[in-house]
Amino acid sequence: MLQFNDIRKKVKNKGFSIFSMFGKDRYKIHPAEFASAIDSMSFDHALLSFMELPYDTQVSVFSYLNVLLQHKLVRSLSPQRAGYLLNHLSSDDRTVFFSGLSVSERSKYISYLDEKNKKSTQDFLGYPKNSIAWHIDTNFTVLSKDMTIAEASAHLRAFQKDTEAANVIYVADEAGKLLDDIQVRRLVLNVPTMKISEIMDGSFVSLNVTDTKETAIHKFKAYDRVVMPVINDDNLLLGVITIDDIMDIAEQKDTSDIQKFGGVEDLDYPYVKTGFFTLTRKRATWLVILFLGEMLTATAMGHFEAEISKAVVLALFVPLIISSGGNSGSQAATLIIRALALKELTLKDWWFVMRREIFSGFTLGMILGSIGFLRISLWQYLHWFNYGEHWALIATTVFCSLVGIVMWGTLSGSMIPIVLKKCKIDPATSSAPFVATLVDVTGLVIYFSIAAVILKGTLL
Amino acid sequence: MLQFNDIRKKVKNKGFSIFSMFGKDRYKIHPAEFASAIDSMSFDHALLSFMELPYDTQVSVFSYLNVLLQHKLVRSLSPQRAGYLLNHLSSDDRTVFFSGLSVSERSKYISYLDEKNKKSTQDFLGYPKNSIAWHIDTNFTVLSKDMTIAEASAHLRAFQKDTEAANVIYVADEAGKLLDDIQVRRLVLNVPTMKISEIMDGSFVSLNVTDTKETAIHKFKAYDRVVMPVINDDNLLLGVITIDDIMDIAEQKDTSDIQKFGGVEDLDYPYVKTGFFTLTRKRATWLVILFLGEMLTATAMGHFEAEISKAVVLALFVPLIISSGGNSGSQAATLIIRALALKELTLKDWWFVMRREIFSGFTLGMILGSIGFLRISLWQYLHWFNYGEHWALIATTVFCSLVGIVMWGTLSGSMIPIVLKKCKIDPATSSAPFVATLVDVTGLVIYFSIAAVILKGTLL
Numbered sequence: 001m002l003q004f005n006d007i008r009k010k011v012k013n014k015g016f017s018i019f020s021m022f023g024k025d026r027y028k029i030h031p032a033e034f035a036s037a038i039d040s041m042s043f044d045h046a047l048l049s050f051m052e053l054p055y056d057t058q059v060s061v062f063s064y065l066n067v068l069l070q071h072k073l074v075r076s077l078s079p080q081r082a083g084y085l086l087n088h089l090s091s092d093d094r095t096v097f098f099s100g101l102s103v104s105e106r107s108k109y110i111s112y113l114d115e116k117n118k119k120s121t122q123d124f125l126g127y128p129k130n131s132i133a134w135h136i137d138t139n140f141t142v143l144s145k146d147m148t149i150a151e152a153s154a155h156l157r158a159f160q161k162d163t164e165a166a167n168v169i170y171v172a173d174e175a176g177k178l179l180d181d182i183q184v185r186r187l188v189l190n191v192p193t194m195k196i197s198e199i200m201d202g203s204f205v206s207l208n209v210t211d212t213k214e215t216a217i218h219k220f221k222a223y224d225r226v227v228m229p230v231i232n233d234d235n236l237l238l239g240v241i242t243i244d245d246i247m248d249i250a251e252q253k254d255t256s257d258i259q260k261f262g263g264v265e266d267l268d269y270p271y272v273k274t275g276f277f278t279l280t281r282k283r284a285t286w287l288v289i290l291f292l293g294e295m296l297t298a299t300a301m302g303h304f305e306a307e308i309s310k311a312v313v314l315a316l317f318v319p320l321i322i323s324s325g326g327n328s329g330s331q332a333a334t335l336i337i338r339a340l341a342l343k344e345l346t347l348k349d350w351w352f353v354m355r356r357e358i359f360s361g362f363t364l365g366m367i368l369g370s371i372g373f374l375r376i377s378l379w380q381y382l383h384w385f386n387y388g389e390h391w392a393l394i395a396t397t398v399f400c401s402l403v404g405i406v407m408w409g410t411l412s413g414s415m416i417p418i419v420l421k422k423c424k425i426d427p428a429t430s431s432a433p434f435v436a437t438l439v440d441v442t443g444l445v446i447y448f449s450i451a452a453v454i455l456k457g458t459l460l
Numbered sequence: 461m462l463q464f465n466d467i468r469k470k471v472k473n474k475g476f477s478i479f480s481m482f483g484k485d486r487y488k489i490h491p492a493e494f495a496s497a498i499d500s501m502s503f504d505h506a507l508l509s510f511m512e513l514p515y516d517t518q519v520s521v522f523s524y525l526n527v528l529l530q531h532k533l534v535r536s537l538s539p540q541r542a543g544y545l546l547n548h549l550s551s552d553d554r555t556v557f558f559s560g561l562s563v564s565e566r567s568k569y570i571s572y573l574d575e576k577n578k579k580s581t582q583d584f585l586g587y588p589k590n591s592i593a594w595h596i597d598t599n600f601t602v603l604s605k606d607m608t609i610a611e612a613s614a615h616l617r618a619f620q621k622d623t624e625a626a627n628v629i630y631v632a633d634e635a636g637k638l639l640d641d642i643q644v645r646r647l648v649l650n651v652p653t654m655k656i657s658e659i660m661d662g663s664f665v666s667l668n669v670t671d672t673k674e675t676a677i678h679k680f681k682a683y684d685r686v687v688m689p690v691i692n693d694d695n696l697l698l699g700v701i702t703i704d705d706i707m708d709i710a711e712q713k714d715t716s717d718i719q720k721f722g723g724v725e726d727l728d729y730p731y732v733k734t735g736f737f738t739l740t741r742k743r744a745t746w747l748v749i750l751f752l753g754e755m756l757t758a759t760a761m762g763h764f765e766a767e768i769s770k771a772v773v774l775a776l777f778v779p780l781i782i783s784s785g786g787n788s789g790s791q792a793a794t795l796i797i798r799a800l801a802l803k804e805l806t807l808k809d810w811w812f813v814m815r816r817e818i819f820s821g822f823t824l825g826m827i828l829g830s831i832g833f834l835r836i837s838l839w840q841y842l843h844w845f846n847y848g849e850h851w852a853l854i855a856t857t858v859f860c861s862l863v864g865i866v867m868w869g870t871l872s873g874s875m876i877p878i879v880l881k882k883c884k885i886d887p888a889t890s891s892a893p894f895v896a897t898l899v900d901v902t903g904l905v906i907y908f909s910i911a912a913v914i915l916k917g918t919l920l
Contacts, residue, residue, distance in 0.1 A: 284824055
C-alpha cells in the first residue's frame, strides 16, 4: 500500500494531478492519504486534484479534510457538485461543516440539501456547541427483536451503508424506544436461525442528546465502546456517535486545556493554520490580562520602597521568592485541574485536597526554604557575597518567606480550580500563569511583612 | 439498567455484598459498573465483593480495575483462582498487569500461566515501555482469501471469542503474511456465497511491533480505525490493538504532557491514588531544580546591587518585567509543544516558526511595553506615585526592556522545544516553568543592561 510520503514525493516531482499520476495504484490509496496530500498543497492545486477524483471518492476524501479547507473547496464547486457532496456526507460530518460557516453561507448551502438532510442538520445545529448533538450520525439500522439473525442480515444488506456506524445495530420496540444495542459481530458469531431477542443482553449504555462532550468521552472510556446510541428524553433513538469523533473531541479538549494552562485563549484551529493576527490577538488578550494583574507587583513594591532603600539586599531575593510561589502554585493547579477533568476528583473531595495540599505545601516550603537558607549562609561563609553583619537574619527572612509563600501558592493553586468548578466556570481557566500572577502579588506582601518583623531594629 | 450511583448507594446502605444484593438485576450490570463500585470500596470489602462474583464475571470486571487494585487482589487470591483469572485475561490486559510488578512477583505469577500465555507474555514484556507491544491482543482470527463468507462465518463461530478484537478479521497467505483486514460487518453486509477475496479492498493500515505509542495514536486518528493489526518486520501478523487501549494511552500521554507543562514529574497513577510521599517527592524534584535555576536571579541581582541602591525605583519593576518574559515564553512553549505532539509541526518547520515568533514577540512586546510606559506616565501625572524627575527615562527603560524581554521569551519558548526534539528529548520536558526560569534570569540581565544605557549620567 502506498504511504503518504510516497504521494507527497510524487506530487512534488511530477506536478499537480494526484489522481492521474498513480494509475492503477490509485484504488489502493486510503482516502485519508489523499486528504493528507491535498491538505499539503496550495489551494489551486488542491482544488484541481480534488475535482479529478470520482464523485464517491470525493465524498470520502472530503470527510478527512480540515474544516477550513472544506469550506474553501465548497465555495469553488458548482451548486450541483457541492450539493451532491453535502448530501452524501455522513450527518455528523455535515453538521460540523455547517457549524463553522457564517449565517449567510449557512443558509445558502443548507438550500443545497434534500428535505431529510436539511431537517436533521437544522435540528442538530440547534443544540449548544458543547453538546454531542453536532456529532450524531443518523446512518444506523433499527431491528425488531422478533427477527432471526438471517432476516436481520438480509435487512442490513438491503439498507445499511458500510460505515463505522454499522459496527453496532439497534433493537427498538414499535414506538421506536431503544431496547438494546448489538455488536454486528454477534450476527456472525451466532447461528443464523437464532432470534435477535436471544442474542440481546439487555445491557446497553446510551447518551442523551443534551449530554456534554466531557460526559460522552467519559462514558466511551468507562465502557470501552466503539459506537454509542444517542437518545432523547423520551428514550427515542436519534442516531449514534462513533469513537473516531470521540477521539477527535478528546484531543481537541486536551489541546484547549493545554493552551489554557499555557495562558493562551484556546485556538480553534491548529497553530499552523491559525493566521498571524488571530494568533497574536489570542495571545495578547491573556498576556495583557496577566500584565495588568502583574502591575500590582509594582504597586506592592512601591509600598515597600522605603524598606528596599534601607535594605537593598531584600530586593535581591524578590525574583527567587515570588517565582517559587508561582511554580508551586502552577504545580498544584495543574494536578488538580487534570484530576478534575478526568473525574478522578469531584467537588466533594475539596477537604481531602485541602488537607493534603497544606501538608504538601509545608513540606515543599521547608525544602526550598532550607536550600535558600543554606545558599545565603554558604555564599557568606565562602565570601562569594557579603550580605552584611545581619546575614543570618536575612537568611531567616528568606527561609520563613519561602515556607509561607510555597504553602500559600500550593493552597491557592489547588483551591482556585475547585472554587471555579463550583461556580460552573471551566477550572482550566485558572491557568498556571493566572495562579502564578496572583501568588506573585500576594507573595511580595508576605515577604516584606515577614522581613519587617524579623529585621525590625536591625536593617529596617 | 442500573447505574454506578445506585450501586454505590446500595453498598453504603446495606453492607458489603454487591453480588447478593442485586438479585436478578445483577445480570444487567455492566462489568465497568461493578469495577467502579469495587474501586470505591475499602480493600477488604472490595476483595469480598470480587470473590462473590462468578469466575467469568471476575475476568471481565478485573480488566476494568486499575492496575494497583489488580495487583492487591491477585496477591490475596489462591493460586488456582489467580491462575484462572490471569490465563483468561486478554493478552493486552495480561501484559499490562505483569509490567507493573516487581521482578520477583513477575516470575511468581508468570508460573501460573499456561505455556502459550507464558510465552506471549514474556515476548511482549521484552519490548520497551514506549512501544505498543504491551497492548497487543492475540485474540484474532486469520482467514484464507479462498473461503466464502459462509465458511468464514462458520469458522468464526467455532474459534473466535466475542471481544472488541473480533470487530475486524484478517486475511493472510499460507506463510502467515498479512494481506488485508476486513471489518466483520462486511461479512453481514455482503451475500454469504461471496468469496473473501471479493470483499477484500487490498487497502489496510498496520502497525509495526516496534512502533511507538505516539505513532499508534496518530495512525488510529488519521485512518479512523477501531482495531489495527500489528506485524513484525517480516510482515507476520502478531496480534491486534484495539481503540479502547489507544484512548487510554492517548489520555495518559496528554496527562503526562500536562503534568510536565505544570512542572511536575509525571505521576504514574491518578492524583488520588498517588501516596503523599511519592507525590511530594515528584513535585519536590522539579521545584528544587527550578529553585536552583532561579537562584541565579539572586546572583544576577547581586551584580546590579550598586545600580539598585542608586536607583531603588528600578527594583520596583523587576517582578513585572521578568514575569512578562516568563508568561510570553510559556505561551510560545505551550503552543509549539502541543503542535509538535499532534504532528501539526515537524522539525523542518523551524524557520517558519522562528520568523513567525520573532514577529509575534515583537508585536506582543510593543503592546505590553506601551501599557507599561502609559502606566508609569499616568501614575506620575496623577501624582499617585513619584518616580522622580527622570520618570520619562524610567518609563522608556521599562518600555524597551519589555519589548526586548517579551521577544526573547517568545523566541526561546518556541525554539527550545524544537531543539530538544532535534536532540531526541521529549519537548514537553521544556515545560513552561522551565522556560520561565530561563527567561527570568536572562531577563534581569537584559533589563539592567538597558537601564545602564538609558539612565547613564542621570540616575546611574
